[in-house]
Amino acid sequence: AQSVAQPEDQVNVAEGNPLTVKCTYSVSGNPYLFWYVQYPNRGLQFLLKYITGDNLVKGSYGFEAEFNKSQTSFHLKKPSALVSDSALYFCAVRDVESNDYKLSFGAGTTVTVRA
Amino acid sequence: EAQVTQNPRYLITVTGKKLTVTCSQNMNHEYMSWYRQDPGLGLRQIYYSMNVEVTDKGDVPEGYKVSRKEKRNFPLILESPSPNQTSLYFCASSLSSGTAYEQYFGPGTRLTVT
Numbered sequence: 221a222q223s224v225a226q227p228e229d230q231v232n233v234a235e236g237n238p239l240t241v242k243c244t245y246s247v248s249g250n251p252y253l254f255w256y257v258q259y260p261n262r263g264l265q266f267l268l269k270y271i272t273g274d275n276l277v278k279g280s281y282g283f284e285a286e287f288n289k290s291q292t293s294f295h296l297k298k299p300s301a302l303v304s305d306s307a308l309y310f311c312a313v314r315d316v317e318s319n320d321y322k323l324s325f326g327a328g329t330t331v332t333v334r335a
Numbered sequence: 336e337a338q339v340t341q342n343p344r345y346l347i348t349v350t351g352k353k354l355t356v357t358c359s360q361n362m363n364h365e366y367m368s369w370y371r372q373d374p375g376l377g378l379r380q381i382y383y384s385m386n387v388e389v390t391d392k393g394d395v396p397e398g399y400k401v402s403r404k405e406k407r408n409f410p411l412i413l414e415s416p417s418p419n420q421t422s423l424y425f426c427a428s429s430l431s432s433g434t435a436y437e438q439y440f441g442p443g444t445r446l447t448v449t
Contacts, residue, residue: 226377252435263339263425263440264378271435310377321366321385322393323438327377 222247222315226326234334239301241309241329243294249317253294255285258308258328267309270294281305301333337362339441341426347447348416356411356444358426366429367409368393368438369401371422378425384409416448 256264268279368383380393384403400412427438
């Protein structure tokens with residue numbers, strides 16, 4: 221079975237400060253990992269993914285994430301947050317060795333960036 | 336413009352009245368999927384399809400049906416809706432069933448069952 225945990229329901233930061241959104245995962249094999257963002261009244265948009273290779277992945281809008289296999293984590297980061305980054309963020313995982321094609325999402329983390 | 340469309344965007348219905356939510360993509364994607372989003376639970380996968388005529392259950396398939404007769408369309412059918420199916424529904428597609436590919440999401444359908 222595969223699962224994702226986002227331990228923080230909400231993250232609040234001041235504009236210009238670093239932003240971190242935490243994600244840990246559980247799979248029996250190797251993971252494909254994804255981050256998506258949802259702005260109010262919109263569908264989800266893809267930010268970045270880890271498939272293989274370099275543990276530091278860079279994505280859209282200045283976001284990056286670091287894959288840490290020993291800690292089974294894939295935290296999303298941005299060095300300097302903007303008010304426009306305020307949104308709902310989802311981490312997702314798929315077990316590569318699984319013989320199905322399910323994708324599991326975390327419960328989401330609401331990010332608020334104050335001016 | 337590459338996109339996933341869903342209709343209707345908003346729907347209020349009564350218990351037991353069959354309904355269909357349509358989903359269409361114009362990107363020639365193989366993989367399509369339906370999710371429901373509920374507060375505190377995130378997105379949960381209902382059904383997915385690897386290609387035409389190939390579908391499988393996600394984590395919460397009870398009370399739902401799907402079909403994939405054409406590559407671009409993946410309708411979600413609620414034969415006898417119940418209040419616990421009140422939710423925000425998203426359709427998504429990706430290039431391949433390998434799911435190493437990112438998914439493109441539709442705008443969502445907010446369903447209320449009374």
